[in-house]
Amino acid sequence: xxxxxxxxxxxxxxxxxxxxxxxxxxxxxxxxxxxxxxxxxxxxxxxxxxxxxxxxxxxxxxxxxxxxxxxxxxxxxxxxxxxxxxxxxxxxxxxxxxxxxxxxxxxxxxxxxxxxxxxxxxxxxxxxxxxxxxxxxxxxxxxxxxxxxxxxxxxxxxxxxxxxxxxxxxxxxxxxxxxxxxxxxxxxxxxxxxxxxxxxxxxxxxxxxxxxxxxxxxxxxxxxxxxxxxxxxxxxxxxxxxxxxxxxxxxxxxxxxxxxxxxxxxxxxxxxxxxxxxxxxxxxxxxxxxxxxxxxxxxxxxxxxxxxxxxxxxxxxxxxxxxxxxxxxxxxxxxxxxxxxxxxxxxxxxxxxxxxxxxxxxxxxxxxxxxxxxxxxxxxxxxxxxxxxxxxxxxxxxxxxxxxxxxxxxxxxxxxx
Numbered sequence: 001x002x003x004x005x006x007x008x009x010x011x012x013x014x015x016x017x018x019x020x021x022x023x024x025x026x027x028x029x030x031x032x033x034x035x036x037x038x039x040x041x042x043x044x045x046x047x048x049x050x051x052x053x054x055x056x057x058x059x060x061x062x063x064x065x066x067x068x069x070x071x072x073x074x075x076x077x078x079x080x081x082x083x084x085x086x087x088x089x090x091x092x093x094x095x096x097x098x099x100x101x102x103x104x105x106x107x108x109x110x111x112x113x114x115x116x117x118x119x120x121x122x123x124x125x126x127x128x129x130x131x132x133x134x135x136x137x138x139x140x141x142x143x144x145x146x147x148x149x150x151x152x153x154x155x156x157x158x159x160x161x162x163x164x165x166x167x168x169x170x171x172x173x174x175x176x177x178x179x180x181x182x183x184x185x186x187x188x189x190x191x192x193x194x195x196x197x198x199x200x201x202x203x204x205x206x207x208x209x210x211x212x213x214x215x216x217x218x219x220x221x222x223x224x225x226x227x228x229x230x231x232x233x234x235x236x237x238x239x240x241x242x243x244x245x246x247x248x249x250x251x252x253x254x255x256x257x258x259x260x261x262x263x264x265x266x267x268x269x270x271x272x273x274x275x276x277x278x279x280x281x282x283x284x285x286x287x288x289x290x291x292x293x294x295x296x297x298x299x300x301x302x303x304x305x306x307x308x309x310x311x312x313x314x315x316x317x318x319x320x321x322x323x324x325x326x327x328x329x330x331x332x333x334x335x336x337x338x339x340x341x342x343x344x345x346x347x348x349x350x351x352x353x354x355x356x357x358x359x360x361x362x363x364x365x366x367x368x369x370x371x372x373x374x375x376x377x378x379x380x381x382x383x384x385x386x387x388x389x390x391x392x393x394x395x396x397x398x399x400x401x402x403x404x405x406x407x408x409x410x411x412x413x414x415x416x417x
Contacts, residue, residue, distance in 0.1 A: 133200075253314055327353065
């Protein structure tokens with residue numbers, strides 16, 4: 001191994017967890033970046049005696065994709081690595097093709113990893129990808145969170161996705177591949193100027209006279225990621241001071257919220273919304289601004305499937321009934337992506353939102369001290385038109401409501417998204 005290869009291997013290893021899982025997956029498309037990642041991780045796996053598994057996702061969007069997947073299978077076999085081809089099916093041709101393909105790719109890889117007993121998958125994103133992401137988000141006027149770029153590690157459907165090459169350029173990887181005599185394919189979509197990422201790629205190239213390149217932009221993203229982490233810690237501590245969890249809701253002190261710096265107010269509000277309603281498309285900035293003002297002024301409002309319910313010097317943030325009124329699940333199944341209700345086995349029982357019909361059957365609901373609007377969106381056990389239990393509304397009747405293991409504790413959630 002020459003000095004160039006040793007440097008790449010050291011850079012990659014430094015960005016991986018100190019202790020690797022016994023089984024590590026790697027996603028390989030056949031392009032230069034991911035093929036280089038496979039070869040480098042093969043060295044790591046040999047050095048540290050871990051098992052490496054390879055997967056290729058065939059999106060079925062190009063006629064050459066199937067053959068490219070077969071080529072990767074041969075390359076993996078030459079290294080003695082097991083390889084699986086994952087096929088994307090069921091796309092209805094709606095939405096942004098690149099975004100839909102990305103989400104499908106991650107979901108297919110997560111499912112593959114769980115079947116194989118793999119805890120983490122390495123992805124081939126490079127410093128160039130990070131630089132392009134930064135420029136595209138600049139074009140959308142992103143703040144610190146967006147400009148932090150792609151994270152080095154994140155969770156997707158119970159599997160850890162790792163990006164250990166964010167400090168390595170495509171040029172260096174291709175030099176490495178040429179040196180070891182490895183081949184790769186170039187996806188023709190990487191030259192299609194209709195895609196924003198390709199426009200960003202050309203823009204990065206045009207910035208070189210200013211001394212700006214992929215590595216420098218990637219370092220900027222890393223610096224902003226550190227700032228993002230620091231703001232998250234500050235937001236967490238601020239939430240402990242101004243926000244109190246009450247069952248499925250969060251009660252925010254208006255005066256304390258108003259005293260926070262604006263960026264921290266924004267993060268506390270978004271943290272409440274995500275914890276209550278789950279991840280989704282982030283609300284527009286104007287809507288967030290209006291909601292923050294409503295909390296300070298003690299006015300009612302709605303945002304991202306949640307309600308703002310003023311009460312004296314506080315504002316409750318709770319789930320909105322309209323967002324969950326059509327959701328039905330069986331006992332012991334997940335309701336609203338978050339809650340699991342367990343209790344005695346009752347034929348015909350189902351989990352639905354309590355709603356006004358349910359509240360009318362529970363005259364003691366006021367004893368909970370929570371707003372009527374908040375209670376109406378909590379899960380209840382129904383049989384026909386009768387409420388059998390509503391654990392989050394003070395009527396347990398032998399039932400309990402728990403969040404899923406994946407759902408974070410409220411204050412901890414400020415450091416997990």
